[in-house]
Amino acid sequence: MHTVWVRLNAVVFFSLSVLLVLALLASITSIPSILGDNGNPDHPMEAIVTKVGLNTFRSLRTSGGVDRALFSIDIEADFEPAFHWNVKQLFVFVVAEYETKKNRLNQVVLYDKIIESTDPVKTISVTDAVIKYSLISQHKDLRGRDVELKVYYDTMPITANMYMTTSEVVGRFTLPEEYFNMKEEKKRNTGGGGGGGKGGAERRKKRKREEAK
Secondary structure, eight states, X not given: OOOHHHHHHHHHHHHHHHHHHHHHHHHHHTHHHHHTTTXXXXXXXXXXXXXXXXXXXXXXXXXXXXXXXXXXXXXXXXXXXXXXXXXXXXXXXXXXXXOOSSOSOEEEEEEEEEEETTOSOOEEEEEEEEOSSOEEETTSOOTTOEEEEEEEEEEEESSSOOEEEEOOOOEEEEOOSSOEXXXXXXXXXXXXXXXXXXXXXXXXXXXXXXXXX
């Protein structure tokens, strides 16, 4: 007769083997959903990105020897098509890509969001969302630079390997040719004390010295 521990060991490892087989079958059966109706791995089921673009420039300034650009964006995208029964959640992020003298490719995450399978609405619709991180150049050469926007999302399945999907370029814009700060512009336009007097003259001189460096 086998002891209780031997029988328990057999039951546990048999259960683990069954779970492993079920997980493998689940991964295999989700492949058609990942590939989409045409079964082409180069065109899997993807989100429908309607709009990702610039809304408002907030500032383009030089600080600490580097250029920094801050702005807000609009996003309209439907991620329902990217979900199937084996998807737990998506980690979505919008990335700005641009080139500088120092670095051929710069990538900055502007916006991110987690969309879960239990969410009743699987869309992103935001207007005038201020970006999380500024665009930065190490050599004060952001002025006039072209910026491209792309949407990335990691698919996190219930059982299977994670994979990332990258959209084509969904938005483009060019940074201003001159340094710009929306708050200072508003103060000058409303006569808020930023544009006149000794203090305003000193600030203009300081800005010109920074631009000349």
